[in-house]
Amino acid sequence: MKAEKKEIQDILVTQDLSIGYKQGKKESLCLLSDVNLTIRRGEMVCLLGPNGAGKSTLMRTIAGIQPPLAGCTLVEGIPIKDRNYKEIAQLLSIVLTERINVGNLTVYHIVSLGRHPYTSWMGKLSNEDNEKIKWALEQVGLLHYANNFINELSDGERQRVMIAKALAQDTPLIMLDEPTAHLDLPNRVEIMRLLHRLARETNKAILLSTHELDLALQAADLIWLMSRNEPVKVGAPEDLVLNGSIEGTFHNKSFNFDRKTGNFIMNYQKKQSIQLLGNDVMGFWTQRALSREGYQVSCEQVGDCCVNLLEDTMEWEVKQNGSTIKCVSIQELLFYLRNSLSKEK
Structure with missing residues (x-):
């Protein structure tokens, strides 16, 4: 009897990864070295850190957009470094911060772009493609908006369209760059709740960078905490609060992090x-x-x-x-x- 293929639990693995920028033929600026990180199936991981810590560089390097200085990234055991764009697009999908302004496209058309890595050069959608698109729209609660133009939707609904596009792409890893930017508080909460639910229900790995510390502490399964010239700290949100990592990373004389509430409290001059x-x-x-x-x-x-x-x-x-x-x-x-x-x- 042929043994069944075991499902890989470690979706994303970085091995001795060094990130930074090439400066000339021989010199390079290394922001972080020997990075060994893992995301497992069904986990939602939030990447946090102050500006300039290297969050965007790490995200771009993991996604294969920017080459690593050393080491490699593996998605389901497959190295990203030497793959072409079509192969990478079948391993990971990316939702960027930029607002979408393509008023002449419907919601369905935009989500269908997620199937591009699987279609022929003519781009014709199969029955399976259409089923994936409808399923993705159902997951984000927008199937009834399928024929609406994108400019008819609110900012929160537009972001859900882009998440649906990533779902339709059907990759084991979904990466999002500040998905709650440009959104008001109710929509920020809804997007974070949606992503947490999707990680659980679809069994995909979700990695997102964010400045929403309070929401990340509530929604993330794991936090990757970056600070300048220090190794990435990894742990459950509560562990990073209790061991002082959150407080230390975001230390500022203008405010304090309150471990009891998980909030930042402004320092006022006492009279x-x-x-x-x-x-x-x-x-x-x-x-x-x-x-x-x-x-x-x-x-x-x-x-x-x-x-x-x-x-x-x-x-x-x-x-x-x-x-x-x-x-x-x-x-x-x-x-x-x-x-x-x-x-x-």
Whole structure:
């Protein structure tokens, strides 16, 4: 009996990869060396890092657009370096940042371009090609827009069209360069949720570069964290938060990374201390507003000003210099504190 072919789990592997640029015939500028990374089937990996860390160079090198200085990239065990464009197009598909402005093409026509690596020189679509296109459109929820022109769609819908094109290309690896650029918050969230679902349901490997740290921490299975002149750090988002890698990579005197919330918090110049009594959701947002206003917030008694949260009535009781007043909103609370502080001066 003939043994069944075992499905390859490691979709993308880089072996001792060095990335950078040739400078003349003999010299080269190496941004990163000895890069050994892996993406497995069904995983969504987010590439993060500050500007200038080499994210775009790494993506281009993996995709075969830019030659490596050393080492190689393998997709399903096949080296990219010496393959022609048609062969590479059957191994990986790419969704770029640029906005699509081809108003005379329908959604179906654009997605059908993903089948180009499999068609003859005449570009005629087979029944299998058409089935792949319809399936891809169904996956992104746009089958009912198949005959619409692309310029009739919103930015979020256009990005889903490009993801459908990559799905129709039917490659084991899908690469996306900042797929949430140009999108508003709801669409950024939807795109990240869509990509995470597609990795699971299609069993493809998805690699995307992004500046959306907060969304990457929630959606990614793995993060590749790049910083200048340092090896790429790899791990689950939570591991990179807990071991301080995220905080260290994005360290800046203007803000701090809060490990508890996964958010960046701006550093404001503190003008005085204030006591805040209360917690839960109301306390969190009150503390954030007071910090933005320049107060050092503490639950201990400090100075002569105390804000007590009356959660039952959603009011803020302010005790200062022997007097007590109540505010019915954070806006009113901040207005009162600003005026009382200016009077003291």
